[in-house]
Amino acid sequence: MALETRVLQPDEWDVWYDHLELAFGGVPESAEERGLYRSLTEAERSLGVWDGGTCVGSAGAFSFRLSVPGGALVPAAGVTMVGVAPTHRRRRVLTSLMRRQLDDVRAGGEPLAVLTASDPAIYGRFGYGQAVYGLAVEIDTARVRLDVPPGADEVRLRLVDPEAALADCERVYAALVPGRPGMPARQPGWERQPLLDAPSLRGSGSPLKCVVAERADGEVVGYARYRVAPEWNLSGSQGRVEVGDLDALDPAAYAALWRYLFGIDLTWSVRAVKRPVDDPVLHLVSDVRRSQARVRDAMYVRLVDLPAALEARAYGAALDVVLEVEDAFCPWNAGRWRLTADAKGGARCARTADPAELALTVRELGAAYLGGVALTALAGAGRVRELRPGAVAEASRAFTGDVAPWLPHGF
Numbered sequence: 001m002a003l004e005t006r007v008l009q010p011d012e013w014d015v016w017y018d019h020l021e022l023a024f025g026g027v028p029e030s031a032e033e034r035g036l037y038r039s040l041t042e043a044e045r046s047l048g049v050w051d052g053g054t055c056v057g058s059a060g061a062f063s064f065r066l067s068v069p070g071g072a073l074v075p076a077a078g079v080t081m082v083g084v085a086p087t088h089r090r091r092r093v094l095t096s097l098m099r100r101q102l103d104d105v106r107a108g109g110e111p112l113a114v115l116t117a118s119d120p121a122i123y124g125r126f127g128y129g130q131a132v133y134g135l136a137v138e139i140d141t142a143r144v145r146l147d148v149p150p151g152a153d154e155v156r157l158r159l160v161d162p163e164a165a166l167a168d169c170e171r172v173y174a175a176l177v178p179g180r181p182g183m184p185a186r187q188p189g190w191e192r193q194p195l196l197d198a199p200s201l202r203g204s205g206s207p208l209k210c211v212v213a214e215r216a217d218g219e220v221v222g223y224a225r226y227r228v229a230p231e232w233n234l235s236g237s238q239g240r241v242e243v244g245d246l247d248a249l250d251p252a253a254y255a256a257l258w259r260y261l262f263g264i265d266l267t268w269s270v271r272a273v274k275r276p277v278d279d280p281v282l283h284l285v286s287d288v289r290r291s292q293a294r295v296r297d298a299m300y301v302r303l304v305d306l307p308a309a310l311e312a313r314a315y316g317a318a319l320d321v322v323l324e325v326e327d328a329f330c331p332w333n334a335g336r337w338r339l340t341a342d343a344k345g346g347a348r349c350a351r352t353a354d355p356a357e358l359a360l361t362v363r364e365l366g367a368a369y370l371g372g373v374a375l376t377a378l379a380g381a382g383r384v385r386e387l388r389p390g391a392v393a394e395a396s397r398a399f400t401g402d403v404a405p406w407l408p409h410g411f
């Protein structure tokens with residue numbers, strides 16, 4: 001029987017999501033998670049592949065607006081819920097879903113598609129480049145000290161109900177978005193994701209806790225949501241603090257929050273797994289080695305409308321370069337483009353017949369797009385070719401940003 005691909009009907013959601021759980025190994029999610037993702041699913045952007053009455057493939061997209069260098073919020077399809085049934089794998093079901101989805105994203109006018117990958121080897125073939133990395137730390141708080149800046153002692157900390165503090169936390173998050181490429185502006189409903197607290201998500205940890213940092217006038221300027229995972233052995237307490245998220249608007253509040261987490265009684269380590277790679281905590285700790293910093297891929301970016309995407313971001317230096325771009329999966333992007341930008345923010349990208357100065361695939365452009373991956377590094381790996389001496393360094397300087405891009409949460 002031929003497979004049929006169609007847009008999800010809302011009453012098919014449970015069957016569609018059951019299929020997805022199966023593709024991911026078959027461990028059921030908690031009712032709380034399921035309820036959240038049901039409410040966040042955009043049915044008209046969700047595709048199902050059906051073999052008779054059985055769902056055998058799925059892919060969805062969230063309508064995100066993503067912060068890019070310069071602070072603009074750019075519409076981006078947050079690709080999600082991709083799965084193919086174990087009975088139907090390696091029969092090009094994923095490939096057909098990616099084809100349909102990228103055509104839909106283009107028709108809908110979103111310049112970007114972004115995703116987090118279950119396996120880094122999957123999405124390069126569809127033009128996604130590894131643009132955002134994430135930092136994980138597990139800090140030995142018995143031996144590592146924090147060198148907090150002046151002002152941290154004036155910050156008032158208050159332990160609050162995470163629900164009650166939500167509006168204040170969201171205000172802090174929203175204020176950070178324009179300054180940090182990669183952050184999705186919060187769309188309605190997504191504020192609930194950091195509050196998910198089903199027992200299966202806690203592991204051995206406590207229910208979610210929230211501490212807020214306040215200025216003298218009572219304004220909330222930072223927060224941390226975390227769990228405490230107590231553990232006892234013959235030597236005594238071995239507890240750990242597990243940070244969900246931690247955001248602050250100034251260095252004093254930021255350091256005060258970390259100091260609080262370091263000082264929780266009966267715990268001897270703090271683990272935070274979704275931090276930016278340039279997290280200032282690396283410069284607060286006395287011993288970075290005992291902080292066990294690890295970096296891994298976090299978000300992949302695909303330029304769907306190449307000129308619109310390149311014009312939407314700002315550049316750190318003036319630029320005038322002709323790019324020869326390969327894009328086998330979205331051929332409307334392929335060819336020669338002149339990208340000009342001034343350091344104040346204006347950029348223009350248009351087709352040209354002038355000689356190319358840099359040759360690369362759309363995947364490298366996606367990797368460099370948010371300013372966190374240097375074109376010079378990609379050139380070092382042979383993935384960007386310099387056709388005019390000096391062009392790689394010039395373009396790299398303009399593309400690279402002052403802060404590392406960051407994806408603070410999964411999707």
Ligand SMILES: CC(=O)SCCNC(=O)CCNC(=O)[C@H](O)C(C)(C)COP(=O)(O)OP(=O)(O)OC[C@H]1O[C@@H](n2cnc3c(N)ncnc32)[C@H](O)[C@@H]1OP(=O)(O)O
Pocket residue numbers: 023024079080081082083084085088089090091092093094095096115116117118119121122125
């Ligand atoms: C954004 C997200 O949601 S990420 C989540 C992705 N989902 C999962 O990981 C759940 C478990 N896995 C699956 O559901 C499926 O195996 C998928 C979705 C990864 C792949 O689906 P398939 O229909 O088998 O892929 P398809 O047949 O179209 O393969 C296309 C190509 O990708 C390759 N490929 C597919 N999956 C993988 C993988 N996990 N690792 C490396 N390569 C892969 C195939 O070998 C094929 O390569 P080729 O073009 O060189 O021949």
